[in-house]
Amino acid sequence: DVKVTQSSRYLVKRTGEKVFLECVQDMDHENMFWYRQDPGLGLRLIYFSYDVKMKEKGDIPEGYSVSREKKERFSLILESASTNQTSMYLCASSYLALLSPGLAGGPRNEQFFGPGTRLTVL
């Protein structure tokens, strides 16, 4: 079974602090994703990566950066945390090719999610 782990389930930080959220997957997946989840807004994509050292902006990248130095690890960085970044952060990984219009097909190629990190910024 695919396992996606996140470094913390709960975090409390102060405004202006630098925050690191870590995500590790154990299935040799090419693609990794960071989402934030807020009530009434669903899951919104912050950044994704389709290879080591590669990163692409999602829908809401402002205020965030990412790092992918190893295939299994994808880090989300809040350079200077603000209260509007209080949220649930979800990491996901998938095998499905991102750069091709064709379908790899099959549920096992879809995104698998970690348990989430609930971040509170005071």
Place this chain on the structure above:
Amino acid sequence: GQQLNQSPQSMFIQEGEDVSMNCTSSSIFNTWLWYKQDPGEGPVLLIALYKAGELTSNGRLTAQFGITRKDSFLNISASIPSDVGIYFCAGRSYSGGYQKVTFGTGTKLQVIP
């Protein structure tokens, strides 16, 4: 970006009742996905649909990929207390050189024993 309208936003039902929820979009998707999120956990994939018109079941769950490619529904039959959670639809399309998944806003389901 693309928008997915998911309804209802929330529902309370009696144990044993059937449940139906749906997602609509102004854009075409080539895949529809349904996830469930238990409280305090990440979403888990329930059903994946890859062809327009496809009807797929997973136990008491049934989902369909709409013919227009712009909608999908999920039915849960004979609900039980462990069905409680948030259900998300998601659509995948090819955009800007990448395959991209867009998530709905979720349907929060509560089951009254």
